[in-house]
Amino acid sequence: MLMLAVPAAAQEGAQPTPVPPGAHLPFQRSERLSAGDFVGEIHAYGAVGPDLAQALATQYARLGRPDLAWAAGRLHGKPGCDVVAQEGISTDPLDLLSRLAQDRRVVMINENHFAPTSRAFWLAVLPRLRQMGFTHVALEALSPRGDDWTDGEVRESIAGGKGFAPYLGEPTFAAVIRRAMALGFTLVPYDEADLASPGADREERIASRERVEAARLADTLTHMPTDGKLLVLAGWSHVNKGLSGPAHLHWMAEVFKERTGIDPLTVDTTSCQLTGPKDSAVTYTAPDGAPKVIPAAVGHVDMQVYMPLPGGDDLIAAAGVSRHWLGRPVAIPAALLPKGGDGVVEARKPGQSADTAPYDRLFLRPGEVLPLYLPPGRYVLTLRGEGGGIQASTSLTVAAPPHGKTPGTELSQATNRVAPSR
Incomplete structure (x- = not known):
């Protein structure tokens, strides 16, 4: 059994990772965030290098990718x-x-x-x-x-x-x-x-x-x-x-x-x-x-509490660790999968303000096919690329789970079976 833990500086957690001279945190770039340019935010953190590994990991987590967050966080073993x-x-x-x-x-x-x-x-x-x-x-x-x-x-x-x-x-x-x-x-x-x-x-x-x-x-x-x-x-x-x-x-x-x-x-x-x-x-x-x-x-x-680790060769399981608490795994329509570069897919309810947190948000690289996790209901899905512009949009309805089963009622990872969207 492999046990991992956070770096000492991160575990104490009271101060952010030191920023190299001349580096600009995306948190300080309100124009990027106001534009919904989450792809640009990820790229900006990645360009700084290992000095902002923890900050990059936090952004991957924010964008529905615990697997990439864990890889970026540079975690080390903890005795005991x-x-x-x-x-x-x-x-x-x-x-x-x-x-x-x-x-x-x-x-x-x-x-x-x-x-x-x-x-x-x-x-x-x-x-x-x-x-x-x-x-x-x-x-x-x-x-x-x-x-x-x-x-x-x-x-x-x-x-x-x-x-x-x-x-x-x-x-x-x-x-x-x-x-x-x-x-x-x-x-x-x-x-x-x-x-x-x-x-x-x-x-x-x-x-x-x-x-x-x-x-x-x-x-x-x-x-x-x-x-x-x-x-x-x-x-x-x-x-x-x-x-x-x-x-x-x-x-x-x-x-x-x-x-x-x-x-x-x-x-x-x-x-x-x-x-x-x-x-x-x-x-x-x-x-x-x-x-x-x-x-x-x-x-x-x-x-x-020993929590599941977002690792392994099964990408859907690693990227979806504990995300079943958000709802059912739902396939993203092919038209919203990024093709010419990295993208972020968001799911909001119809009429939900753009300044509120989406019900799910997912960072995807070209070629990656991963589900969103959503409770039953109707949603508007959007795909944003670098710069924050909306590249595609569609509506999607998530049906109630069969047999009245409520998503997220167990602490284990849900099945990898992805529900079709419509």
Whole structure:
């Protein structure tokens, strides 16, 4: 069993990858994003080279390609995952989480920003925790202004600037927000990265951000009903308790615990992966039912979820890992497959504003034939090439699945069988 993890700098996750002198981040090129030039954005990141590997991986994830994101992310092994898997008892992570969360008011779950499998786990968790009385969902990626979701839709930020987070346009992330709203959760923004003084070093910037996040979450609790419960969704190490690293950093969860006296249940989905895209997510326990975590995570997180890896020779399975949570796999009409260069296919509902996140979005190279993943309904599909211009457009209807089966009800990868479009 192969276990992989993120680079240390990415796992700590408080600051972006350093930018070489003269390089221009596409995030700062609002005209490109405003034009829908996602192909140009990918090419711009790729041209910079390995210094922006993590940023390139985030963009591939945003464009429905977890396989390319994983390859670009330059991940390395993390000790302990194999040992836990060999010695522990495999357990359904949703069942374990439900049991551990019974007496907790606050649950914190992290994600890998360029592995949407983490967000698929969030989708699985939401109905369970709602039934257990959880009422609020705090998301790191939401703007502090709280203006990037409304009327059941997710606003896709394109303008850059202080409050800009690129994650909302990733289809699985948008599905998380839509699902949370549909279940009746109250959404809570709590993060703001640029609060330290300009001359602060890296550790000072991290510490400043963690303090602000924890303070805002603590304030959220004071305004919630006394019987309300809070789910916090964050990136990487923000959910760590205890002290971390040679600088003895206090991450958000630890600061929150110290500030409120509440010990949050913390769940890590980023450190350990399974060997194949069709594997079911799993966690491991000791014979007494207590969760087992790798040695480096002891005292930091309460449980770890091993997520499927978007690798292997089966391109449809690798590119589609966990994307079945979005809906049924649906064939893209031949007229919308790129032929003269890379392209991005998007699926929105008729009349849906172009500044909202699509229900699916997929980066394709010439010759690649991959499905979209969509819930039942009618959609307008568009193909954009470099420059952002729409090269082709068509309507498509996705039928309800046979036998009333609901897409995305399991943590394993769905079948590779692709439903025809019409």
